[in-house]
Structures are given as C-alpha cells and as structure tokens.
Amino acid sequence: xxxxxxxxxxxxxxxxxxxxxxxxxxxxxxxxxxxxxxxxxxxxxxxxxxxxxxxxxxxxxxxxxxxxxxxxxxxxxxxxxxxxxxxxxxxxxxxxxxxxxxxxxxxxxxxxxxxxxxxxxxxxxxxxxxxxxxxxxxxxxxxxxxxxxxxxxxxxxxxxxxxxxxxxxxxxxxxxxxxxxxxxxxxxxxxxxxxxxxxxxxxxxxxxxxxxxxxxxxxxxxxxxxxxxxxxxxxxxxxxxxxxxxxxxxxxxxxxxxxxxxxxxxxxxxxxxxxxxxxxxxxxxxxxxxxxxxxxxxxxxxxxxxxxxxxxxxxxxxxxxxxxxxxxxxxxxxxxxxxxxxxxxxxxxxxxxxxxxxxxxxxxxxxxxxxxxxxxxxxxxx
Numbered sequence: 001x002x003x004x005x006x007x008x009x010x011x012x013x014x015x016x017x018x019x020x021x022x023x024x025x026x027x028x029x030x031x032x033x034x035x036x037x038x039x040x041x042x043x044x045x046x047x048x049x050x051x052x053x054x055x056x057x058x059x060x061x062x063x064x065x066x067x068x069x070x071x072x073x074x075x076x077x078x079x080x081x082x083x084x085x086x087x088x089x090x091x092x093x094x095x096x097x098x099x100x101x102x103x104x105x106x107x108x109x110x111x112x113x114x115x116x117x118x119x120x121x122x123x124x125x126x127x128x129x130x131x132x133x134x135x136x137x138x139x140x141x142x143x144x145x146x147x148x149x150x151x152x153x154x155x156x157x158x159x160x161x162x163x164x165x166x167x168x169x170x171x172x173x174x175x176x177x178x179x180x181x182x183x184x185x186x187x188x189x190x191x192x193x194x195x196x197x198x199x200x201x202x203x204x205x206x207x208x209x210x211x212x213x214x215x216x217x218x219x220x221x222x223x224x225x226x227x228x229x230x231x232x233x234x235x236x237x238x239x240x241x242x243x244x245x246x247x248x249x250x251x252x253x254x255x256x257x258x259x260x261x262x263x264x265x266x267x268x269x270x271x272x273x274x275x276x277x278x279x280x281x282x283x284x285x286x287x288x289x290x291x292x293x294x295x296x297x298x299x300x301x302x303x304x305x306x307x308x309x310x311x312x313x314x315x316x317x318x319x320x321x322x323x324x325x326x327x328x329x330x331x332x333x334x335x336x337x338x339x340x341x342x343x344x345x346x347x348x349x350x351x352x353x354x355x356x357x358x359x360x361x362x363x364x365x366x367x368x369x370x371x372x373x374x375x376x377x378x379x380x381x382x
Contacts, residue, residue: 006032006377007086009110010039010050011077011101013094016273018042018056020115020369021092023162025050027370038084040077053080078104088377090115091135103134113376115139115369117149128152137376139369143360144313157372160363167258167280169358176262180251186222187341189214190264190283192257192274195228197235202290203270204239209330210268211248214337223250224264226257266340266347268333272310275320279311280358282351286321286336287311290328311357319353 008028012021022044028035029048041050054073078101081089089105091098095118102112114135129152131138137155140146149156182188191211193203211223227233233252240246253260257274261267261281269275270288278285287309309322321336323329340346 005036006034007084008035008037008373008377009081009084009086009089009105010037010041010045010092011090011094011098012040012042012045012056012092013097014056015042017092017094017116018044020162021045021050021090022048023366024090024092024115024369024373027366028373031370032374038086039081039089040073053077074101077101081105081110082108086110088113088373090373092116099131099134106134106136111136111376113137113139113373116141117145128154137372139372141361141365142310142314144316157368158363159368159372160365161276161361162365163276164280164358164361164363165365167358169355169362171262171281173263176259180224180253180256180259180263182224182251182263183222183249186220186249187218187266188222188224188264189337190224190226190260190267192226192260192267192269192271192278193236194270195232195274197231199270200232200235203288203328204236205243206288206290206328206330206333207268208236208239208243208245208248210333210337211250212243212245213330213334215248217334217338218341221249223248224253224260225250226253226255226260228255228257266337268337275310279314279354280361282354282358284340284347284350285311286333286340287323288328288333289322289324290326311354314357314360315353319350 010021012018018041021041025037025045025048037050038053040054040056041052042056046052054077074097089102089110089112091102091112091114093116095114098114102114106112112135117138117140128148132154135154137157138149139157139159140149141159141161143158146156146158177188191207193207194200215221225236227236236252257277258281261278261283264283267278267283267285268288269278269285275285275287289308308324309320311320312318312322323332
C-alpha cells in the first residue's frame with residue numbers, strides 16, 4: 001500500500017560509501033520492509049532497492065565546491081528531496097557534499113543523519129559545534145570520534161567499521177602468496193602510495209626511490225603495488241621509468257589491495273583507508289604523509305596532534321612510525337623499513353596491536369547503524 005511506505009533519502013558518492021549504504025539498507029529492510037530509499041546510489045545500493053536520481057559516478061571525482069556540475073546536482077537533489085519530503089535523510093561519508101545538503105534539509109524540517117563524519121579531530125571546537133546546524137545524529141566509525149561529538153553536544157553513535165566485520169581475524173599469508181603466485185623465500189613489501197591520482201602523483205616518486213634504496217640494503221625483496229585504475233597504473237609506471245625503478249623485483253596488481261596486504265611481510269602506506277586495511281590484515285607498516293595542497297594552518301594543526309596515523313590514534317600510542325610532509329623522504333622511509341625488517345619485536349608487536357584494533361572496530365556496524373537510524377526515524381514520528 002503506497003501510503004504505508006516510508007521514504008528515506010540517502011546519498012553516497014563513491015564505492016566505499018555505496019558499500020556502507022547497501023549494508024545499512026539491507027539491515028533496515030530486514031526490520032522495516034516498508035522503508036523505501038532514494039537519492040544518489042551506486043550499484044550495491046541499487047541492488048538493495050535504492051533509486052538513484054543521478055549516476056553516482058558523477059560524484060566519484062574529487063569534490064570541488066567550484067565545480068558547476070556538482071553544484072547543479074546538489075541543487076537539483078535538494079529540490080527533489082524537498083518535493084518528496086522523506087521521513088529522514090542519511091548522508092553517507094562525503095561531508096563536502098552531504099553537510100551542505102543536510103543543512104538545507106534540516107532547515108526545512110527534515111531530520112538528518114550523517115554516516116561517517118568529517119575529520120573533526122583536526123578542527124577547532126567551535127567548528128565542530130556548527131555541525132549541529134546540519135545534522136540531528138552522526139554515526140562514527142572510530143571510537144575516538146565519539147567523545148569529540150559528545151563534547152560538542154551532538155548526538156552520536158559509535159557503530160564500528162564495516163570492513164572489520166568482513167575481514168577475518170586471522171590471515172593466511174601463505175595462501176595469499178600462493179594465490180598471487182609470488183616468488184618463494186623473498187621478503188614481500190606492499191607499496192600503497194595513494195588511491196587518488198593527485199595523491200599518487202605526490203607520493204609515487206618517493207615510494208619508487210624508497211624501494212630502490214631499500215633494495216640496496218635488502219636484496220632479496222619483492223614489491224607489490226596494487227592500483228585501482230589504468231590512470232593510476234600509468235602514473236606509477238611513469239615514476240618507475242623516471243627514477244630507475246625498471247629493475248625492481250615488482251608486481252603491479254589491478255585492485256587486489258587486500259590480497260597484497262595479506263601476502264606482505266611489510267607495507268609502506270599513505271592514506272587513512274589503506275592504513276586501516278593494513279591493520280585488519282595484520283601487516284606491519286610504515287606510514288607516510290605528504291599533501292601537496294595541505295594549507296599551512298591545517299599542516300600545523302595536524303602536526304600538533306600526538307598522532308596523525310589512524311592506527312596510532314586508535315591505540316592512543318605510537319605503534320607505527322609516521323613521517324609527515326618534508327620528513328617524508330626516500331632516505332627516512334627506507335631506513336624505517338630496514339629497521340622494521342630487522343626489529344623482530346616491533347614486527348610482532350604491531351600485529352598484536354592490530355588484532356586488538358580489529359576487535360575494537362568489529363561491532364556489527366550495519367546493525368548498529370540501522371538501530372541508530374530507526375531511533376531517529378521513530379523519534380521524529382513520535
């Protein structure tokens with residue numbers, strides 16, 4: 001019966017958000033089959049029955065407020081959502097896009113939930129409080145985020161990370177190496193220099209030079225480099241040609257980042273998501289950060305924090321070496337990799353801590369997220 005249907009607006013902008021949304025929709029529909037979902041959805045969300053007003057791929061590029069197409073999509077989306085008047089709106093990650101939508105919807109009386117908040121730990125307190133103008137409730141993936149929102153007076157629920165629910169606690173490295181047909185008896189080092197093309201252009205040269213210098217000390221080594229697109233492969237191959245990396249013992253993979261981490265003895269990683277994946281696959285790592293577009297203020301603000309790397313923030317202590325901005329050099333990174341190679345105690349301690357983090361994040365996140373969403377929905381209905 002059409003009148004019994006309850007509409008929920010929902011917007012995801014990339015593959016990870018599409019996965020979060022699909023899992024949430026499935027959990028919600030098991031309990032409330034009358035719910036109907038529409039907004040911007042990827043293939044996974046659409047497979048769960050969500051309608052998409054625009055192709056999600058149009059949002060998969062890096063969001064820029066000055067992009068006229070994105071502004072047009074946002075304007076049309078807001079108007080359509082307002083016309084249909086859903087009982088609730090859920091923005092999935094993509095705060096650059098969703099917070100603007102949520103503020104206008106909240107002003108119009110539509111309750112809003114943000115699933116995966118912005119990186120508020122780099123913000124000043126008054127900026128966090130301003131989020132209350134946009135969202136009624138936020139669902140956070142990491143436990144340290146909960147306290148920040150609570151102190152700002154914003155309703156928050158820690159739901160854990162869905163990837164922690166799907167990755168097994170114990171990793172079979174031998175099986176992963178067999179699957180990838182890797183050479184026997186070699187040290188396997190996975191390089192993750194970034195997924196976005198701008199990030200990869202910044203880090204590819206440094207990672208290639210690091211690998212070459214590492215090989216001068218540790219000769220029996222094989223590198224794995226998973227890439228997410230043909231364009232990213234071309235960027236990294238150009239760095240190999242330019243910086244003498246053609247003679248490296250190296251395998252490039254299209255995708256398969258999880259397999260590459262499962263197979264690796266060590267990893268050199270940039271980016272929060274990649275470091276989380278390394279944690280879940282219990283791979284000892286070195287973290288490297290260098291952002292070409294990072295403003296001076298934000299760089300100073302981040303470097304004032306005790307830890308910037310996600311594993312260290314989750315543990316509250318530095319268990320993974322971090323290198324930032326001008327300190328991210330091939331010499332520093334290769335030395336850190338060599339030290340980790342030789343320090344058997346550190347190579348044991350990191351995976352032990354990663355196991356604790358995995359348990360911390362394994363919260364049956366789709367169920368917890370759906371519980372919180374239904375709480376907001378039913379509270380509004382009353």
